[in-house]
Amino acid sequence: xxxxxxxxxxxxxxxxxxxxxxxxxxxxxxxxxxxxxxxxxxxxxxxxxxxxxxxxxxxxxxxxxxxxxxxxxxxxxxxxxxxxxxxxxxxxxxxxxxxxxxxxxxxxxxxxxxxxxxxxx
Numbered sequence: 001x002x003x004x005x006x007x008x009x010x011x012x013x014x015x016x017x018x019x020x021x022x023x024x025x026x027x028x029x030x031x032x033x034x035x036x037x038x039x040x041x042x043x044x045x046x047x048x049x050x051x052x053x054x055x056x057x058x059x060x061x062x063x064x065x066x067x068x069x070x071x072x073x074x075x076x077x078x079x080x081x082x083x084x085x086x087x088x089x090x091x092x093x094x095x096x097x098x099x100x101x102x103x104x105x106x107x108x109x110x111x112x113x114x115x116x117x118x119x120x121x
Contacts, residue, residue: 026058045076
């Protein structure tokens with residue numbers, strides 16, 4: 001697990017178009033991490049995946065700038081009927097997402113429910 005002040009992002013692309021791309025964000029998605037998040041999400045959106053699952057189980061902090069990048073990814077994928085689902089945020093991260101009502105546009109689910117939520121994408 002990353003140190004509390006670090007950030008990492010990994011992506012797992014499926015071997016099949018009917019499986020979502022899994023993106024794991026770990027550490028602190030703060031102001032310093034935002035340029036990397038923006039770059040990675042722009043490259044991902046350009047691939048036009050049908051579904052993306054953002055696994056936030058390893059994220060202990062999320063800034064409003066990082067939340068904005070999630071919204072940008074959602075908007076880009078929505079343009080071609082793609083979906084984004086957030087899964088497994090810890091309590092503090094979930095509270096930040098709830099404060100901005102992100103769950104209204106991007107579903108926030110637990111565990112394997114993310115795969116069900118992206119089904120039909």
